[in-house]
Amino acid sequence: MSIAVIKPGVQSTIQSGPRTGMRHLGVPAGGAADPLSLALANRLVGNAWNAPALELTLVGPTLRFETTTSFALAGGTVKPLLNREAVGDHETLLANAGDELTIGPIGHGARAYLAVPGGFSSNKMLGSASTNLQAGFGGLQGRALQSGDSLVMNGAEIPILKTPREFRPVMQRGWALRTCLGAESSLLDDAALARLFETNWTVARRADRMGLRLDGAQLVVASDGRMPSAGVFPGTVQCPEDGAPYILSVDAGTVGGYPRVAQVARADRHLLGQLKPGDHVRLLYREPDDAVAELRAKIDYWRDWLPDSAEIIG
Numbered sequence: 001m002s003i004a005v006i007k008p009g010v011q012s013t014i015q016s017g018p019r020t021g022m023r024h025l026g027v028p029a030g031g032a033a034d035p036l037s038l039a040l041a042n043r044l045v046g047n048a049w050n051a052p053a054l055e056l057t058l059v060g061p062t063l064r065f066e067t068t069t070s071f072a073l074a075g076g077t078v079k080p081l082l083n084r085e086a087v088g089d090h091e092t093l094l095a096n097a098g099d100e101l102t103i104g105p106i107g108h109g110a111r112a113y114l115a116v117p118g119g120f121s122s123n124k125m126l127g128s129a130s131t132n133l134q135a136g137f138g139g140l141q142g143r144a145l146q147s148g149d150s151l152v153m154n155g156a157e158i159p160i161l162k163t164p165r166e167f168r169p170v171m172q173r174g175w176a177l178r179t180c181l182g183a184e185s186s187l188l189d190d191a192a193l194a195r196l197f198e199t200n201w202t203v204a205r206r207a208d209r210m211g212l213r214l215d216g217a218q219l220v221v222a223s224d225g226r227m228p229s230a231g232v233f234p235g236t237v238q239c240p241e242d243g244a245p246y247i248l249s250v251d252a253g254t255v256g257g258y259p260r261v262a263q264v265a266r267a268d269r270h271l272l273g274q275l276k277p278g279d280h281v282r283l284l285y286r287e288p289d290d291a292v293a294e295l296r297a298k299i300d301y302w303r304d305w306l307p308d309s310a311e312i313i314g
Contacts, residue, residue, distance in 0.1 A: 001067040003116075005149040009061035009103065010063075013131040014122045014139035015153075017050030022126055023254045029234060030138075031130045033209055033250050033273025034111055036169065036302075037075035039312045041115035044072035044092045046158045046274075049308045051119030052129040052139075054151075056112045058276065060103020061145060065095040068156050069114050074131025074159025076274060077171050090163035108171035110207075110276035134208070134251060167305040175275060177268045179283040180291055182237060183230070184259035187221040195219060196237075196245065196262060201281040204244070209251040212275055218243035221259050232256040235264035235272065247272060265291040266314060267298045 005012075015038065018031035032038035032055055039049035047053075049264040054061075060078060073080060073089040080087050080101045087093055089112070095101065106112055122139050131139025140149065179197070188196065201214040225241030232238070236248045238258035247264060248256070249272050264272065265286055275281065286294070295314060302309035 001069065001153040003151040004064040004066055005061060005145050005147055005151065006064055006100065007062040008145040008147055008149070009056055010059045011057040012061045013055050013133065014052050014120050014129065015055040015105050015131060016052040016119070016122070016129040018130065018250070019126050019128040023231075027126060028132070028251055028254060030132050030250055031128060032113065034075055034113070034270050035312050036270045037111065037273070037307050038113045039308070040074035040090070040167070041072050041113040042119075042165055042178065043306060044074070044090070044161045044163065045070055045115045045117045045155075047115060047117065047119055049128050049306060051115065052114040052122045052260055053113050053119065056103055056114060056127060058105065058110060059105050060112060060114075061112060062100060062102045065097060065099045065101070065154075068094070068096045069116055069153060069155075070094055071101075071114060073103075073112055073114050074163065075112035077107040078103055078112050079107075080104070087142060090168050092158065092160045092162070098234040109274040111273050114154045116155065118153060121152035121154060132251065133290055165306060167302070169273060173278070174280040175271055176282045176284050177271060178286045178291055179237065179262050179263040180286050180288050182228065182260035182262045184221070184223075185261045186224050187259050188219060188239070188261055189222075192219045192221070197283050197285045201245070201283070203275050203277050203279045203281060205277045207275065211246050211248045211252050212272065214245045214247065214281060219245060219261070221261070225257055225258055227257060227259055229255045229257045230260070232260060233263070235266070235269045236260050237262035237264065249273070258306050265293040265295065267291065270313060
């Protein structure tokens with residue numbers, strides 16, 4: 001059972017769950033840039049939340065099904081065509097052998113996820129099947145899809161499901177990220193700290209799975225933007241010497257030498273995978289205790305549809 005890649009899209013990769021417990025060896029967590037959307041797609045085809053699926057970035061691929069199977073899409077807004085006829089997302093769809101699926105551009109949001117029953121066969125490495133493009137391992141030969149690739153599937157069709165309306169995240173061009181102070185936030189003076197949380201930031205062209213640069217104001221740090229290397233995580237907001245904040249994402253390294261002025265709260269970290277150049281971002285200040293309480297509330301909300309919500313979001 002397989003799917004043929006006719007056109008690969010901008011950057012389509014196989015992603016699953018993160019690589020946990022490896023940061024002390026310099027291995028980033030990786031995994032789906034938006035794990036919540038990955039879980040929503042997998043839910044519709046009967047998979048575990050972290051089964052290997054296709055992560056589609058900005059422009060999706062054109063695929064030909066070589067066997068009859070179910071599939072589902074979730075994440076950024078898409079207008080997929082199956083044999084040139086419009087189909088929806090957030091529902092289980094059926095494709096027959098020979099059918100062609102064209103995803104096309106992603107409207108609001110940066111990434112969509114395509115899941116099939118049983119997940120895609122992939123190269124599992126260091127506890128995860130996710131593609132690490134920098135190191136070139138996991139997924140399909142450690143790289144993005146190419147025309148002519150054949151994707152092997154592990155399952156067949158399943159009963160039709162639809163994501164309930166209340167569990168369909170709204171994609172947009174303006175985002176609010178709950179954010180706590182970072183380890184070196186004291187290097188910002190009062191004016192710079194105010195600008196960090198009061199600026200309507202714009203995601204710059206430098207935006208990928210490594211991280212996102214924010215344009216809109218210049219922050220001045222007492223260290224001139226440098227310091228001895230220290231541990232960083234997805235969601236860490238660094239301030240380099242040019243004064244433009246940079247939010248680390250899932251494939252970022254495990255240490256960095258720029259001041260860590262803030263940290264995106266876990267409750268909103270999955271949203272980083274949907275930010276793309278030109279989107280607007282506000283950082284909403286939160287005390288750590290408030291961020292923890294909001295994370296617990298979000299986990300409780302999603303548990304009715306995604307039983308593993310604590311693992312997905314937390």
